[in-house]
Amino acid sequence: MAAKDRLSRIKQANVATLTRHAKSICHPDAISSELDHLKETFTSLNSYPAYLVSKTIRKTLKNSYPRPKPAPSPIRITIPYHGPVTPQIARLIKNKANIDVTFSSGKSIKTHLQANGRGTSCTSPNPRGGINQIPCNCGHQYIGETLRPLNTILKEHRTSVNKLDQKSAISEHILKNENHNII
Structure with missing residues (x-):
């Protein structure tokens, strides 16, 4: 995928996300002013093409039915998050083995040290x-x-x-x- 096309998709995703967010939290009387604010913010302040913003907002509002959540898998595992490869691994596990994957943060220095110098493991x-x-x-x-x-x-x-x-x-x-x- 060309860099320009990828950038366009990222811009569309940004506009679509904030449009869905506005629709979900705004009062129906205030939605048009919020959408005008989004258009102004994206075009004037962030140099998004006006046609792209308008088209994406229209398309998002037209297709804004809630997506059905997939049924949870019978098996769930937690793996430590280690950068961009982790979601790819999780997707493979989900697609090939039908196992839901959640992420945990790795151990930090804070989890091993306390201000008094004693470790946190089993001292409590x-x-x-x-x-x-x-x-x-x-x-x-x-x-x-x-x-x-x-x-x-x-x-x-x-x-x-x-x-x-x-x-x-x-x-x-x-x-x-x-x-x-x-x-």
């Missing part, structure tokens, strides 16, 4: 988040991941086991196997 008496492993006396074990405080998760599992309410995989296991206990 009640750490938030992480992987937890709860063994049963039969040898099976429950492994879970959470962003919530660990003692809250353990308390919820104990309560679920005591009530035998099947709100957790652990209580389901104990209910099916009455002589089993979590360690």
Whole structure:
């Protein structure tokens, strides 16, 4: 794709995005003044071609029906974001394996250091988040991941086991196997 054509598409996308945004948040009586403001901003202040702006606004308003959201995939994963290649990888995973991908930010220096010089890993008496492993006396074990405080998760599992309410995989296991206990 030629650079000029690519630039034209970027300009059209900018106009279309702000037109849809104006339509979604403006009162119907104020939409025409907002669109006039967009035209003025794009043409006078940003040197967009007037015909391109007008054509894109008309086309966007004509086709501004809400796009149906795709059904979520049965599997979701989170991968760290590492620059422009990451969305391409996510698109491949979605198209080839029907797996939804979300991004996480990488570890920063802030996540490893505190002002007092101590690291943040497991120094808290009640750490938030992480992987937890709860063994049963039969040898099976429950492994879970959470962003919530660990003692809250353990308390919820104990309560679920005591009530035998099947709100957790652990209580389901104990209910099916009455002589089993979590360690």
